[in-house]
Amino acid sequence: MVESDFYIVGGGPAGIAAAYFLSQKGFKVEVFEAKKVLGKKPCGGGVPDEINKLIPLQPRSILQEVYGMEIYYEDNLIGMWETNRPIFYVIDRTIYLESLVKDLDIVVNKNSPVKISNNVFISKKGRLDPNKVIVATGVSWRLRERDMVAQTLQYVLDDVKLDNPHHMKFLFYRDLVGYAWIFPLGEKKVEVGIGSLNKSLGYMEERLREIIKRNNFNEGKVEKREGAPIDMGGLKPDWGGNGPYVVGEAIGAVMPLTGEGIRPSIITSSLLAHSIERGSDYVKTLKNSDLFKATKLQRKILEKVYKNGVSIPLEGVQLEPRTVELIYRLGMGKMDLKTLFHIARKLPSLFMGLI
Ligand SMILES: Cc1cc2nc3c(=O)[nH]c(=O)nc-3n(C[C@H](O)[C@H](O)[C@H](O)COP(=O)(O)OP(=O)(O)OC[C@H]3O[C@@H](n4cnc5c(N)ncnc54)[C@H](O)[C@@H]3O)c2cc1C
Structure with missing residues (x-):
């Protein structure tokens, strides 16, 4: 067996993105995916336009371009935002992931589950050096330790x-x-x-x-x-490790208010590839990331609703298009003061309930 620099366990968005970024930086990587086909885990496949800043979407992976968003409360339309350019895409995950590995020198072993127990990783090709392993197995990793x-x-x-x-x-x-x-x-x-x-x-x-x-x-x-x-509990940088490394939903890379996990998973893989290239500490990089700050704040809001039983009073509310747009951006993690201030002004009852 030819030695690789990294062995990636899991061929979802996080694992394939890690393979993609590391391979582009000249590292030799090998992926082990349990299923026969990449990207077959149940998922909505919805991704915001911002994903293109990380890895551009290939047109053939796009099932539908989305130009508008509607919000309903108790089955009544309470707000709509429309644009003249796609803000969101629904993608075919298999085509997307397959095309990322196609043109790069990446070995992908499908139908190849890795047996994992106490940081021992046994692949069909033998035992993997844990210092070279990147865990990208999704929510199943440390499932019982997740609280939301x-x-x-x-x-x-x-x-x-x-x-x-x-x-x-x-x-x-x-x-x-x-x-x-x-x-x-x-x-x-x-x-x-x-x-x-x-x-x-x-x-x-x-x-x-x-x-x-x-x-x-x-x-x-x-x-x-x-x-x-x-996993709606937010990013857990301390699970990131420095060999085995952990990326994607395995480390909680999901926006707690929306469940959006594809783009956040790719972000963690991008941060890992940068840390490895620079020789910097991956856990520290995660802790300093905008993704961590955003999921932390979103988790706090979700906790209020879930654990403290705060209800979201939307009865009789009508949202302007700009407010719907900002709710969309907030959901994606854009938690800047201007956005929060606008939402507080337009939806004071919601804001008061949450602070
Ligand atoms: C119903 C549903 C709808 C969703 N809709 C959206 C959406 O519209 N947009 C969005 O952004 N997010 C959505 N999400 C969240 C998103 O699917 C995940 O957050 C994202 O797929 C996480 O990517 P990942 O690569 O970390 O993990 P996964 O996509 O779970 O990939 C992990 C991979 O690892 C493999 N694997 C697991 N264990 C092993 C092992 N031991 N050996 C080898 N391989 C292994 C699995 O087979 C899998 O292919 C949705 C989730 C669900 C459940």
Whole structure:
């Protein structure tokens, strides 16, 4: 076996991005992915335009460009924001990840689970040096130590009629710590999902069925029904290690208010590649990152709602397009004072509940 500089365990966005960045910096890397195909974990596949600053999306991985966002509360539209350029994309994760490794000198072993126990990593090619291992196994890593894990459920429906195939919709409910989403996957295909910290799968199934019916998607064909846990607890830099290193959702790289994990996972892999190249401390780099600051603040807000039972009073609220835009940016981690001040001014009851 030819020695590699790094062995990456897990071929999701974090693992493949780590392979991509390190390979570009001249390191020899090898990926071990348990499944036969990359990117098959249940996921909405939604990514903001900002992902292009990290790794540009290849056009063929884009299933749909999204130009607008609608927010619903108790099934009533309370705000909408539309633009003339794509703000968000729904991607085919497999095409996206496969194309990242295609042109680079990266060995990808599929159907190759690595047995992990107490920092011992056994691959089909033998025992891996833990100092060279990058753990990118997603939420399953140290699962029992995570304190805010949401459950999710999503349907993919084909042959449906979409009222606007370039809009995404976010639906909030009084009793739900979480939200439902509707992402277009093209002109006639849609993904309807729900994620929650406080509700059972039974509740989520029922809620999804209502949403599907309300939108007349029940006339379509169910292509997929799937779900997986998702870590809403924020980035945990101390889990980052300096061999084995840990990236992606394995280290909690998910925005707590939205569950967006693809772009944050790629950010951790980019930070790791930079740290390795410069010989700097990865854990310190994570602690100083904007991603850590943003997930920390978002976690605090989520804790208020989830642990302290603060309800989000949105009854009778109508949001201006600019407010919807800033809520979107806040969800992505843009937590600057200007954004927070605008939201505090426009939604004082929400802000007072959270401080
Ligand atoms: C229903 C749902 C919808 C979501 N929607 C979105 C969304 O729209 N946008 C967004 O940004 N995020 C979304 N997320 C979150 C996002 O999917 C994750 O945060 C993101 O995929 C994390 O990337 P990762 O590479 O760290 O982990 P993963 O994507 O989980 O990849 C880990 C990989 O490691 C492999 N693996 C695990 N153990 C081993 C092992 N021992 N040996 C070898 N391989 C192993 C797995 O097979 C998997 O391929 C969603 C999550 C869920 C559950």
